[in-house]
Amino acid sequence: MHILVLGAAGMVGRKLVDRLLADGHLGDRQITRITLHDVVAAAQPLDATIPVEIVTSDFADAASAAPLLAPRPQVIFHLAAIVSGEAEADFDKGYRINLDGTRHLLEAIRAVGDGYHPRLVFTSSIAVFGAPFPEKIGDEFLSTPLTSYGTQKAICELLIADYTRRGFLDGVGIRLPTICVRPGRPNKAASGFFSDIIREPLAGQEAVLPVSDDVMHWHASPRSAVGFLIHAGTMDTKAIGPRRNLSMPGLAATVGEQIAALERVTGKNVVARIRREPDPVIMGIVAGWPRNFSTDRARQLGFTTAEKTFDDIIRNHIDDELGGNFVA
Amino acid sequence: MHILVLGAAGMVGRKLVDRLLADGHLGDRQITRITLHDVVAAAQPLDATIPVEIVTSDFADAASAAPLLAPRPQVIFHLAAIVSGEAEADFDKGYRINLDGTRHLLEAIRAVGDGYHPRLVFTSSIAVFGAPFPEKIGDEFLSTPLTSYGTQKAICELLIADYTRRGFLDGVGIRLPTICVRPGRPNKAASGFFSDIIREPLAGQEAVLPVSDDVMHWHASPRSAVGFLIHAGTMDTKAIGPRRNLSMPGLAATVGEQIAALERVTGKNVVARIRREPDPVIMGIVAGWPRNFSTDRARQLGFTTAEKTFDDIIRNHIDDELGGNFVA
Structure with a gap:
């Protein structure tokens, strides 16, 4: 199978790709090709025994998605986003990348037609929720984000549920906890x-x-985040029903x-x-x-x-x- | 004050305009001008003692909003939408009018700048909710629409909350119950x-x-719907907080x-x-x-x-x- 990873140069993207290459399969299907996309070139994995293609383009550009979809990847991991702080500091850039980019992707998938119906795993965020909260946020609590980033993620969740309901793709949105311990150097993220x-x-x-x-x-570890992505890419989505976006355990x-x-x-x-x-x-x-959180649906x-x-x-x-x- | 009504040729729009003209004021401010916008020309009200301007253009056209905002209307009632059945039958048209049109409006308001900060009253819908439901849908129940129309309304709710939070406008979204008794002839709406x-x-x-x-x-009557709109156009929004979208009583x-x-x-x-x-x-x-529903917030x-x-x-x-x- 062919896998497309959007946002492959980011921390979680890199760890996901390492895991896919180490496993050699996704669920019970052998991986035959991986495409890594980001706005900066993702590193070419060393010693990869699977063909890995590196593609660089601006995700927010309406023309970016079609070439990525031409080989009809069966599973798309969509991790492309600018982070919370940047989306708050640059209103236009946040909407352009986090909302318009995702919408272009969904439209490009729909435009392929001809029975193309990929699994789309979308990394959402607990930033879709805004205070005040109950002691634990349950699976039926409303999304009232208090950041533009959270707003953009919540909108993408709605779009993915609707595009799935309409039969254009098979979407799963996973709201990742804050990833801890995040490797690398300290950055300016408030978290x-x-x-x-x-x-x-x-x-x-x-x-x-x-x-x-x-x-x-x-919190969840990077190891957990990769595990959530793999499971979202392989699970039987019939069991999910129309509520396609899930708060992940942590x-x-x-x-x-x-x-x-x-x-x-x-x-x-x-x-x-x-x-x-x-x-x-x-x-x-x-x-x-x-x-x-109480994450009963995700655990079930x-x-x-x-x-x-x-x-x-x-x-x-x-x-x-x-x-x-x-x-x- | 100058009031702009978008979707003024529709049933609720007409009744709202009749009420505004009959009152002559909105809250404690005298109405000096009303602009009625729709894709088809709204009827020129008879015997109006307030100047009424009729504007016809396609709400989904990115260039439509700026001329409507040039006179800086202080209150905008946004009732423009294609209905549920049509948004389901024509996927592109629904997103173009119900989502892109609203986004163009929000961007055009933001582009005015220079301290322009209108009250924007948005007619949302109980279609933002999708089964399964609790016995009564409360103020913290999640939006998981089961139609493209409901998806588009839920997305506009999120945008209006974020544009309000960022200080670009002063938005209130009201989720109208099904309007009953709807005047006119039977139509093909499932409701x-x-x-x-x-x-x-x-x-x-x-x-x-x-x-x-x-x-x-x-259910709510057309009289109630107009009352909700008027209240949303005049209320002190400081009391609402960041959760700008409210399920209306019914x-x-x-x-x-x-x-x-x-x-x-x-x-x-x-x-x-x-x-x-x-x-x-x-x-x-x-x-x-x-x-x-239990609509405690709206009632309070x-x-x-x-x-x-x-x-x-x-x-x-x-x-x-x-x-x-x-x-x-």
Whole structure:
């Protein structure tokens, strides 16, 4: 089978591609070809035994999608997006890429016609929800995003459900928790500190914690995110019904619980590298974010996390990203 | 103040304009000018003491909105849409008018800049909800439409909330119940029979009832719909917060309760003009529709219906549309 990955140069995209190449199959079907698309060239995977094609173009360009669909990929993983902070800072760019780009893709799929009916896995976000929240956000809670990014994701969810209902494609939207521990360097995302306070101390670096220890948030590891994508790409979608967008399982943890887990896994020295420096702006942003979910539908449909506790998240990070080592 | 009505040639639009002209003011502000826009020319109101301008253009055309906004209307009533059945039959036309048209409008408002910040009242629909439902749909129930029309309305709701949050306009979306009794002739809308079984017998005509008597639905009179629009155009929006889209109050009634009310108000002869002719297609469509709501937010924000019982709805129709008379 031929798989198309949109947004392949991003962190989750890279990890997904690594997994696809390592597995060699998706579900019970052998992968014969993978196309990696992004606005910057995705890295050519080393030692790939499957033909991998790298395509670079602007996802927001109405003409970008058709050539990608010409070979009729059976599964499309759509991870292309600009992030929350950038969509808020640049209103036009956010709508152009996160909304118009997706709509062009859907229209291009529909335009192929002739029985083409690919599985489309869309990475949505818990940013489709906006405060005030119940203690746990359930599967029937409304989407009232408080960011333009969340608005764009919520709109794409509606479009994918309608295009699926009309028979143009077979869509599944998965709302990823915040990915933790996110590898790489600290960035300017307001949510960055949830990963920084784990990743940086493990690397012997200081990390800044801008919120209080009682802030709760909803996390999943990169390993879980890839697992959700694979499952969404292979599951029997008949069982989903018309509500095609699902909040993914995760772990609710307070910052204090994150830090306690870090201490259990690594010791006091590592934890001492976290510097508390309250930032009222970030505290204000984070106050509007989802904290906890009940994800019964996703669990019933077979989505599972790769971790049971936050300790597991830290251990998986040490194994997957640090070769089993950290700076004690 | 200057008021712009989009979709002014439709039934609700005409009734809104009649009310605005009769009142001469909106809230505590005198109306100095009204612009009526539609794809077909709205009728020039007779005896209007306020200047009324009629503009005809295609709402889906990106160039349509700017000229309408040039005189900077302070309140815009946006009722322009193609209806549910047509949006389902013609996928492209539905998205072009109901989604792209609204987006062009929002962008054109934003493009005016220079402190322009109009109140935008958007007529959404209970079609944003899709089965399965709880017994009553509450203010925090998710939007999972089962029609392209409902999808387009739900997307416009999200856009209006985001454009409001970003400070480009002051939007309020109101989800109208099914309007009953809808004046005019029977049409092909699947929901038409809810009005047909009242309006046609009152006019001495036979009406076909295609569903069973226990089918429950959510109704409001044309008088209530106009009242909702006026309130949305005048209310203090600070009290709403970021959740700018509200399910409007209405009356839940079964078809059997509608018929019993008709008999109470008019007698057995009128009711005898209803012919039961079950239609499995219409029964299937109606089974996916919302039946009942709790509309606490809208009520707390001052939205009220013009009727307490279905008997009131019938009496209002006889008064407003039939000059107080019916065929006994």
